[in-house]
Amino acid sequence: MNADVRPDAPRPRVSTRRLVLVGAAVCLVIAGVVSSFASRHPDGLQHVAHSLGFAGAARESAAAGSPLAGYGVDGVPNGFLSGGLAGVVGLVVVAVVMGGLVLLLRRLGRRRG
């Protein structure tokens, strides 16, 4: 080993392509499967709103009629499938929107620089 390479110097171990593929697969499992086992208890803010008595102030979201509202797919009766499918759809939408935004910003950045 070259003596002047510090053992801690950052070294890529996997290609970017592999990182993104493995990362995306992990995220698919989290959103599609693990999410079904998530705690159903109210989150910190909801709990505080209940215990201090302002939970009733919450109004229904304008998006409450969305076929995916509440992380389920309308018309899919099986809760596990419905939740998992909603997670996968959301994940794909986030990937497309963020991916598109990043591509656009990279293009603009190149044009300027």
Place this chain on the structure above:
Amino acid sequence: MHVPDGFLDAPTSVATMVVAGGVVAASLVRASRRELDERTAPLAGLVAVFVFAAQMVNFPVGAGTSGHLIGAALAAVLVGPATATLCLTVVLAVQAFLFADGGVTALGTNVVLMGVVAVWVGYGVARAVLAVLPRRMSSVPLAAAASSFVSVPAAALVFTGLFAVGGVAPIPLGPLVATMLGWHLLIGVGEALITFLAVSSIVAARPDLVHAARGRMPALQLRTPEPVA
């Protein structure tokens, strides 16, 4: 942490929407000029997808209460604060419009809390912690964990401030601050654990892509194989 419609009055919701819009616009410029390059752009997409997936998984924190990852400090450490704001904004918008998770009129509030406050508090704490820890890659996940722990109660505290100004119910500030801080310190422990694991994985696989390590860690070096005798 997702604020529903109705908790804050209209002027406060409009004000947070304006602040969120301004910060997102500035983040678009900063991300394209200073953070996103050919190598790091794919990681930005992956971080947004991970934050969305992880936010679906509420973990119990006791007494019938749960919490989930915010992912703001995680994103700031991995891809930089401006790109982190964009990641959280995309996730929060998809959650609000597609899943009715977090209000639509409260979207600006949620972007301010999770996409701005948690991101920049997380980024600031991570930079401060990295400044005192040894200049090793193994310091990065520790700094990320510490900063993510702080980012959760920080966002909760700013929510109580907004509620004090524009809350729809006359809740005494003392108990509100105490209960919000208490629960979100607990949730912060989960946030720190998940952030430590996720950042450790990226640091192990691709330390060269990690934004918070830029300029602080030894440069990437090309090694040529030693000639075989």
